[in-house]
Amino acid sequence: GAVVSQHPSWVICKSGTSVKIECRSLDFQATTMFWYRQFPKQSLMLMATSNEGSKATYEQGVEKDKFLINHASLTLSTLTVTSAHPEDSSFYICSARRQMSYEQYFGPGTRLTVT
């Protein structure tokens, strides 16, 4: 149990376009999902907390108009990188938290490359 998937696993896009990344909890309901970004050889940086049915809470320094998060159901959250630029190239990872639990279960990550 506690499987989280992400789609796509990697994506290459041109500068100025938008990219949507999906995060799904496959075998449990997740009231809360988190989006992280990881730079090479660096820690996971929390970008935002997404609660089902409500607006996402963004961490300081994260542009909410650039990184659009939608958590439409208990099993799906999406991150859309709008007007992508090369500096947005990174490894994006989502996690999902079970109801009544504090452990987060991570997806396999999405490698975004903006050319």
Added chain:
Amino acid sequence: DQQVKQNSPSLSVQEGRISILNCDYTNSMFDYFLWYKKYPAEGPTFLISISSIKDKNEDGRFTVFLNKSAKHLSLHIVPSQPGDSAVYFCAAGGMGWGKFQFGAGTQVVVTP
């Protein structure tokens, strides 16, 4: 401001020996702690957790120790196996918040 620190970026240990990974935190409000293991180009895998009401939690080969007064936790892996070679992250947070801050990770290499 880095509230969770893993000061050892790498650790090399012989197969069969004990691996000890350390993590320090600065926020006294943190009351729940997690350890994750990560392979390259994959998402982290949950290993073990501990709440602030305990000072030790054990699960198989993995034991986490918490020293609240020192704001320090450690992960012991014994015996270490080649499959344990990975990056290990500690994470700290507050139960009331639900979100966690991650350390920079420690790369563990288990040698034969």
